[in-house]
Amino acid sequence: MPPTESNALPRLRELASESEKEREQLDVEMREIDILVKQTGGEIDRLQQRQTDSASRMRELEANLESFSRADVKSAYAAAQDSQMRLFMMRSQLEQLQGKQRSLQRYRAQLEKLSALAVQIAEAPPAGVAGARGGGIDRQSMVHIIEAQEAERQRLSREMHDGPAQSLTNLILQAEIVERLFEADPARARGELGNLKTSANATFQRIREFIFELRPMMLDDLGLLPTLKRYVQTFEAKNKLPTQLTIQGERALAPYIEVTFFRAIQELLSNAARHAHAARVLVTLDLQNNPVSATVEDDGSGFDVAAVLEAARERGRSTLANLEKRIEMLGGRLQMQSGTGRGTKARIELPSK
Secondary structure, three states: OOHHHHHHHHHHHHHHHHHHHHHHHHHHHHHHHHHHHHHHHHHHHHHHHHHHHHHHHHHHHHHOHHHOOHHHHHHHHHHHHHHHHHHHHHHHHHHHHHHHHHHHHHHHHHHHHHHHHHHHHHHOOOHHHHHHOOOOOOHHHHHHHHHHHHHHHHHHHHHHHHHHHHHHHHHHHHHHHHHHHHHHOHHHHHHHHHHHHHHHHHHHHHHHHHHHHHOOHHHHHOOHHHHHHHHHHHHHHHHOOOEEEEEEOOOOOOHHHHHHHHHHHHHHHHHHHHHHOOOOEEEEEEOOOOOEEEEEEEOOOOOOHHHHHHHHHHHOOOHHHHHHHHHHHOOOEEEEEEOOOOOEEEEEEEOOO
16 A cells, blocks of 8 residues: 555544544534524514514604603613614624524534545555446545545634634624623713624624635525626625626536536635736636636736646645645646736636536
8 A cells, every 4th residue: 555545544534533523512512502593583582572662662652742751752762772773683693693503514514424434435445456346536536535625624714713703702892891881881882882783794794705605505596607696796896806707608517516616716716816916807607518617817917837836736735736636536627827927817627527
């Protein structure tokens, strides 16, 4: 057995064990979130009833304004505003919890597949034996798949820590400030509550963007073309980078091909935004022929393709290297054309059958 395979087997067994432990921890977190979702739903029901009562109270005040003191009117308006604000925050919290719930469910399913695949590879006969039997993908290719999935998990963990997790921590700190101010300085507390509302809404939008980046649900519901159109529009607005999408032909592809095209275009656009210093990007999806293809072209600074790809392959865990491996495993190819000061053109080809 080649040394690379021999060294990989202990890591695969370790990875399977780690995945099992992580699944157990996920089960605990998912049960906690289930409880929070139920509690938040119950609180929303109570707040909706409270808002209904406040609305009735306001109508009563408006109908008999002369019968109530200024303090009564002020108290009623404050109660109505408070119930409305709390209801808004609780609904946002429920949407965030449900989004996290769905993400954890998908993540757990991926862990199950990863663990089962790692065990299968570790216990499989050597690649030569499998090849002699006409078995499909060789062990080393499967190891690459495992490593790519592990790299993706690490990337998601970093993004969760630096993005939504940090934003939610800031919201908690703001909420604590508001709580302390309510007794000492109600006027300032109301101002801070407005800031908290703005921050909560911004965090909610960032989490929605993160979920879409992670796995756009409309890819499963509507397919590649609507999802890609939406993504390109969002990318253009977010990065202030004019991006034109051209689609030639229209037909449904196998789900794994659609996911591969979406991830490839997503990664190439991300590279254009971060590194190319481009003024314009062109994306073309050609579904008329076999193989089907996608092209991402920018007018940026360009780079030495051979040197960058060689470095990416040596690192093994870079997103570009993982993308290339994934495309090759599906029988396709990734072609890069670039040069210093000449922009970059990347073309992905995949067999449609």
